[in-house]
Structure formats: C-alpha cells, structure tokens
Amino acid sequence: MALFPHSEKTQTRNRLTTFAPKVGIRPVIDGRQQGVRESLETQTMAMAGTAAQFIQQTIRHANGAPVECVIADTTIGGAAEAAACAEKFSRAGVGISLTVTPCWCYGNEVMDSDPLIPKAIWGFNGTERPGAVYLAAALAGYNQKGLPCFGIYGRDVQDRNETEIPMDVQDKIAKFVKAGLAVAEMKGKAYLSMGSVSMGIAGSMVDDHFFYDYLGMRNEYVDMTEFVRRMERHIYDPEEFKTAHAWVKKYCPEGDDLNPPAIRSSRERKDREWEMVVQMALIARDLMIGNPKLADLGFGEEAKGHFALAGGFQGQRQWTDHLPNGDFLEAILNSSFDWSGFRQPFIIATENDSLNGITMLFSHLLTGTAQIFSDVRTFWSPEAIHRVTGLNLSGLAENGIIHLINSGPTALDGTGRQTRNGLPVIKPFWELTEAEALACLEATKWCPADLGYFRGGGFSTQFLSRGNMPVTMARVNLVKGLGPVLQIAEGFTISLQAEIHDLLDRRTNPTWPTTWFAPILTGDGAFRDVYSVMANWGANHGAISYGHIGDQLITLASLLRIPVNMHNVAPERIFRPSAWSAFGTTDPEGADFRACKAFGPLYGR
Numbered sequence: 001m002a003l004f005p006h007s008e009k010t011q012t013r014n015r016l017t018t019f020a021p022k023v024g025i026r027p028v029i030d031g032r033q034q035g036v037r038e039s040l041e042t043q044t045m046a047m048a049g050t051a052a053q054f055i056q057q058t059i060r061h062a063n064g065a066p067v068e069c070v071i072a073d074t075t076i077g078g079a080a081e082a083a084a085c086a087e088k089f090s091r092a093g094v095g096i097s098l099t100v101t102p103c104w105c106y107g108n109e110v111m112d113s114d115p116l117i118p119k120a121i122w123g124f125n126g127t128e129r130p131g132a133v134y135l136a137a138a139l140a141g142y143n144q145k146g147l148p149c150f151g152i153y154g155r156d157v158q159d160r161n162e163t164e165i166p167m168d169v170q171d172k173i174a175k176f177v178k179a180g181l182a183v184a185e186m187k188g189k190a191y192l193s194m195g196s197v198s199m200g201i202a203g204s205m206v207d208d209h210f211f212y213d214y215l216g217m218r219n220e221y222v223d224m225t226e227f228v229r230r231m232e233r234h235i236y237d238p239e240e241f242k243t244a245h246a247w248v249k250k251y252c253p254e255g256d257d258l259n260p261p262a263i264r265s266s267r268e269r270k271d272r273e274w275e276m277v278v279q280m281a282l283i284a285r286d287l288m289i290g291n292p293k294l295a296d297l298g299f300g301e302e303a304k305g306h307f308a309l310a311g312g313f314q315g316q317r318q319w320t321d322h323l324p325n326g327d328f329l330e331a332i333l334n335s336s337f338d339w340s341g342f343r344q345p346f347i348i349a350t351e352n353d354s355l356n357g358i359t360m361l362f363s364h365l366l367t368g369t370a371q372i373f374s375d376v377r378t379f380w381s382p383e384a385i386h387r388v389t390g391l392n393l394s395g396l397a398e399n400g401i402i403h404l405i406n407s408g409p410t411a412l413d414g415t416g417r418q419t420r421n422g423l424p425v426i427k428p429f430w431e432l433t434e435a436e437a438l439a440c441l442e443a444t445k446w447c448p449a450d451l452g453y454f455r456g457g458g459f460s461t462q463f464l465s466r467g468n469m470p471v472t473m474a475r476v477n478l479v480k481g482l483g484p485v486l487q488i489a490e491g492f493t494i495s496l497q498a499e500i501h502d503l504l505d506r507r508t509n510p511t512w513p514t515t516w517f518a519p520i521l522t523g524d525g526a527f528r529d530v531y532s533v534m535a536n537w538g539a540n541h542g543a544i545s546y547g548h549i550g551d552q553l554i555t556l557a558s559l560l561r562i563p564v565n566m567h568n569v570a571p572e573r574i575f576r577p578s579a580w581s582a583f584g585t586t587d588p589e590g591a592d593f594r595a596c597k598a599f600g601p602l603y604g605r
Contacts, residue, residue: 003251003434004341005243011343015289016307020061021095021184023069023177024117025052026085028101028110028134031077040103043160044075047100047124050163054170055098059177062368063344064430067181070094079109086114095184096177102126102160104134107141116187116216116602118180118559120150122169126160139578148558148577148599150176175575179556182365183602185309187216191354192288192306195224195314198351202478203539204314206354210484213604214560215358220306224319227283235302236282237293240339245278247339251438255445255462258511265457270448273457277328281338284313284329285346310361312352316453325449325458326350327408334411336370336429337437344429345370350409355476356541359486363474363545366552368428370411372465372515372544374404376473377508379534389503396468396518397494400530404473404515404544405508407453407460414515414544415443416466416493424466424493426546447511464505465515467495472549473517476562477538483601486557487566488550489533491519515544520568527568536566551575561596564589 014020027048030036052069059067070092072085089097097112102124112119119142123135135151142149152173154166165173191211198204211217230236257264265273286294290305313326320326332338333346347364349357350373360371381400382393393401416424417439418432427436446459454460473489494516496504505514519533526536550569557564558576571588576595583598584591 003438004337004339005247011341014061014063014065015344016189016309019093020063020065020068021181022093023052023055023067023181024085024089024092024094024097025069025071026097026099026112027072027075028099028105029075029077030103030105031109037075037077041075043102044100046163047102048072050165051098051100051122051173054165054173055177059174060368060428060430061181062185062365064368064428067177076110078106082110082112086112095187096180098122098173098176099138100124101134102131105138107134107138111138111141113145113147115147118176118183119147120152120173120176120180122152122173124158125154125156126158143579143582146599148579150575151578152176172575175552175555178366178552179559182362182556183559185365186361188218189309190218190220190307191358192220192222192308192311193314193352193354194222194227194284194287194311195319195352196221198314198316198353201351201353201540203353203355203541204312204351206352207478210478211358213601214484214562216603217309220308222287222306224314226287227280230283230302231276231279235294235297235299236279236286237291237297240293241279241282244282244339245275248274248278251441252444252446254459255447255511257448259448259451263451265448269457273324273459276324277458280324280326281329281332284311284348285333287311288346310347310349310357312349312354312357314352316351320454320456320458323456325408325454325456325460327449327458327460328446330373330409331412331461334370334373334409335440336411336413336427336432342429342432342437344368345411347371348409349373350406353541355478355539356543359474359476359543362553362556363472363543363549366549366556367545367547368430369426369546370413370429372404372411372414373406373409374515374542374544375406375540376402376534376537376542377405378403379531380504381531385500385504389500391497391500396492397496397516399518399521401494401496402517402519402530402534403504403508404517404542405512406541407449407509407512410461410513410515412440412444412461412463414465414513415440415463416469417443424469426469450509450511460511461513462511463513464501465493465513467493467516469493469546470548471517471544471546472553473519473542473544474550474553475537475539475542484562485538485565486553486562487536487538488553488564488569489519489527489566490548490550490568491517494518517544522568526566558592558596559602561599561601563593563596
C-alpha cells in the first residue's frame with residue numbers, strides 16, 4: 001500500500017472560506033501638484049510594488065497558499081484617495097494594511113482609520129525627501145487617535161533610486177505581515193468545544209468573552225455524545241474510513257501493552273478500538289470543517305461543520321471511562337499528514353484546554369507548522385538526575401531540563417524526523433517529503449492506553465523527540481482582574497543519554513511521547529535558572545512550536561492587546577506598535593501591560 005494512495009500528496013487550500021485575507025499596500029504621497037507630487041509618483045508606486053513583491057515571494061498563509069497583495073489604484077495624496085483605497089480594500093478582502101512612502105504626506109488626510117485592521121507604515125530612509133518626518137508625524141497621529149500602528153524605518157540611509165529592501169526592514173515587514181494575517185485569519189472563525197470541562201482544568205472552561213473580545217472568534221459546542229451518534233449511525237464517509245483504516249493498520253504499529261496481564265484488552269477488543277478511534281478522527285475533522293460527502297449520504301446539516309479554526313476534545317473523564325481515548329484523533333489531526341496526503345495540520349487541544357489550543361493556533365498561523373501539546377510535567381535538576389541515574393548532564397542540558405509529555409495530541413512531526421541541512425526540524429507541510437512522513441510514522445508506536453487513566457481503552461503515541469531543535473514554548477493564561485497574558489520560553493529540545501532517558505521516562509508513563517526541553521537562560525527574572533521557568537509557568541500545559549518565534553508571538557500579542565508577562569527574547573528582536581514606547585522605555589514589560597490596558601482588546605471596544 002502506497003503511503004498516500006488516494007491523494008494529491010500536498011493539499012494547499014483554504015478549508016473554511018473561499019479566499020484568504022490579503023495584504024493591502026497603501027502608497028501615500030505629498031499631495032502638492034505642479035511639480036512635487038509628479039516628481040514622486042514613480043518612486044512611490046515602485047516602493048509599493050517592491051513591498052508587495054517581497055511579501056508575495058517570502059510569506060505564505062498557514063494553509064500553504066502564497067499571500068496576495070492588493071495595491072491602491074493610485075497614490076494617496078488626500079482624503080478622497082484614501083477613501084477610494086479603503087473601498088477597494090474592503091471589496092478585495094484585505095485584512096491588514098501596509099502604508100509606504102519616501103516623502104512627506106498629509107498625515108491625517110491619508111491615514112488608514114479602520115480600527116480593526118492591523119496597520120504599519122514603512123517610511124523610506126532617504127535624504128532627498130522627509131520620509132522619516134512623515135513617519136513620525138503619522139505615528140503621532142495614529143497614537144493620538146488610539147489606533148496603534150507599527151513604524152518601519154531602515155537603520156541605514158539609502159539612495160533614492162535604490163529598490164532593494166534592507167534586511168532590517170524586511171524583518172520588520174515580515175513580522176508585521178505574519179502577525180497581522182494571523183489576526184485577520186482568526187476573525188470570524190470558531191473554536192469548537194467537543195465536550196466540556198475536563199477534570200476541572202481551568203483552560204477547558206472556555207471563556208467566550210476572551211475569544212470574542214480579543215480574537216474576534218465565536219465559540220461552538222457539541223456534546224461528546226455526538227461522536228456516539230455519528231459512529232452508530234455511520235455519519236462519516238465510509239469509503240474514506242476504509243482507506244484510513246487500512247492505512248492505519250499498515251503505518252501505525254502497536255507498541256507494548258504495559259497494562260497488567262490480568263486487565264489487558266483482548267485482541268478482538270483492540271481491533272474494535274482501532275476502528276473506533278479512526279472513526280473518531282474522521283468525525284472530529286468533519287465537526288470542525290464539514291464534509292460535502294456527508295450531504296451525498298443525506299446528512300446536509302452535518303456536512304456544513306462548525307467553521308472551526310481550532311478545537312478541543314474533552315475526553316477525560318466521562319468519555320474515556322467508557323470509550324477509547326481521543327489520543328489518536330488528536331495526534332493524527334494535529335500532524336501534517338494522514339492517509340489523505342500532506343495537508344495543513346488541524347489544531348486540536350487535548351482535555352479541551354482552549355487556552356493551550358489557542359496558543360497552538362497562534363504559533364501555527366505564524367509558522368505553518370504542526371504543534372506539540374504537552375504537560376509541563378517535571379523539572380529535573382542536574383543534582384536530581386545524578387542522584388537517580390548516577391550520571392551528569394552536559395551541553396544544552398547542563399543547567400537542568402523540563403520533561404514535556406502528554407498522552408496524545410503531540411503531532412507526529414514532533415518526532416524530529418524531518419531534516420534540513422542534516423539537522424532535525426519541523427517543516428511546514430508543503431515542504432515535506434514522503435520519506436520524512438514515513439520516518440515520523442516509523443519513529444512512533446501506538447501503545448494500548450494505560451487502563452488506569454483510560455478505562456475505555458484506546459491508543460497513545462510513544463516516541464522521543466530528537467534533540468537540538470530550536471523550539472518555543474508558549475501559553476496564554478487568564479487572570480482575574482488582569483485578563484489574558486502570554487508567556488514565552490525559547491529553548492532547545494534535548495537528546496539525553498539513553499540510560500538517563502530510560503530511567504527518567506519510566507518514572508512517569510513510558511507509553512506517551514516525550515520531549516526534553518532546556519530553556520535559554522538570561523540570568524534574570526523568570527529565566528535566571530530552569531527551576532524558575534518551571535516555577536513561573538502559569539498552567540499545567542504548554543504549546544511548543546519549532547523555531548525561536550518568541551519575537552513573532554510578541555508582535556502578534558501586541559496586535560491583540562495581550563501583554564507578555566514572561567519571555568527570554570532579546571530586546572533588539574522585539575517589534576511592537578510605536579505607541580508602546582509612550583508607556584515607558586526603561587521598563588518594556590510594564591509598558592506592554594500599560595499599553596494593552598489603555599487600548600483594550602481589539603474587538604472589545
């Protein structure tokens with residue numbers, strides 16, 4: 001059986017809408033005619049074209065599609081042209097706007113005044129015209145009106161005829177565009193709760209005010225009995241089920257059953273559980289995004305889905321005390337591939353932890369990659385490891401490590417069996433090869449569920465993430481009286497000596513996937529040592545993304561007005577709207593809190 005027998009291998013499409021949000025480019029200009037404006041038309045429009053070319057060639061949506069830019073029909077020299085541009089952007093589905101100019105312009109008259117569209121200005125650093133003067137004047141106007149705007153200004157002076165975008169300007173444009181598109185992509189979508197609150201976990205007490213006010217998202221809910229109804233009444237594509245079940249039997253081998261022999265499930269029972277967990281995966285996907293095949297089967301309502309960009313499966317305990325756990329559906333849907341081929345990962349949180357799920361969504365929209373969902377389980381100090389194993393940590397792990405582990409929802413990409421330049425990575429799905437997907441599958445065993453945790457059975461993934469991958473762990477938390485806050489820890493996955501891993505892993509649940517994590521230490525605050533990172537982490541779960549993307553998360557958080565209460569990102573990498581400096585320059589963390597409070601949530605006006 002071929003790895004992807006009935007697929008196009010790579011599926012790049014928008015699941016939920018007919019178009020993805022676009023980037024609007026606004027070329028603004030000095031409106032004085034009879035010499036001034038005419039002399040700037042070519043340069044200004046060329047600047048817009050250069051920005052659009054850079055964005056379209058370097059940035060993709062999380063579904064793999066290239067980003068499309070829309071440029072105003074004319075340069076914008078006054079209010080009438082600004083209004084015409086706004087109308088064009090509205091018709092075209094523009095979700096964020098980038099204003100560009102090499103010259104002085106009439107600030108209030110040419111500004112983008114839509115409060116819900118993320119906005120930035122790139123002012124050309126040239127000596128012939130006062131692009132920097134306009135940039136400063138425009139940012140002052142935006143700040144005065146309460147419309148946070150990013151200011152982009154190159155470090156070095158350029159000649160007026162230069163068309164290349166300096167690297168520092170490229171970096172800021174990319175950060176703004178990625179974060180702005182993430183904001184636009186979330187707007188109007190849903191988070192689907194499949195079930196309700198899991199074991200009293202606060203994150204699975206889904207807060208609709210947070211989702212609506214800060215993210216512009218709806219909350220949708222289905223009871224877990226909907227899975228039973230669809231399984232018993234065969235409300236799923238039967239042909240796809242056959243394909244998926246056969247694929248799973250070939251590529252998802254069982255691991256060891258570590259349950260006591262007296263209570264192990266029979267082979268017949270395990271075979272039935274495999275059928276059920278595959279059905280559950282199909283049903284969870286159909287609940288989120290719909291499936292036109294269901295309409296052909298006579299289930300028109302079910303075919304529509306819940307327009308969900310992310311979701312969570314409660315599972316424990318009402319479901320898992322009686323029926324197979326959701327580990328398979330969570331792990332396979334969160335991955336970059338399944339029996340249908342390579343495709344955009346779904347974002348599904350275990351235990352319906354919506355706050356960890358939404359953090360996974362943030363990182364996925366910024367990177368296009370699959371995400372790791374883990375318990376932030378144990379801090380292992382060097383001293384404790386030496387006491388237990390008689391061995392010492394070294395290298396990136398020398399100051400201690402954090403054990404990241406959870407039963408199911410870590411994407412198979414988290415094995416680290418994808419490579420770039422010989423190093424382990426997690427790639428966007430459109431870059432994957434069949435060999436890499438097969439390597440991820442071969443590195444994964446599906447162990448019969450621990451029947452102490454999951455009385456209804458099921459199968460949990462068992463693998464070990466390869467070390468030396470740069471990763472970022474993040475988490476949104478809600479705090480009464482404060483609202484949402486985001487915490488970020490950049491670091492690396494760790495490869496431990498086999499003797500150390502085996503001894504430590506057996507102390508918890510060796511049938512679950514393990515990622516050993518060492519945060520980068522700064523010697524200060526929450527990052528003075530690894531223990532402090534663990535002690536300051538705000539919840540039992542963390543969302544882990546490939547790459548050091550803390551700076552991108554900070555930019556996104558500022559757009560959503562979510563303050564960052566903990567991070568180890570170097571100051572020179574941080575990019576926030578210009579207004580943030582007005583709230584204090586010597587205490588950036590405090591200024592972030594004050595600015596977010598002053599401007600309020602993006603959709604909570």
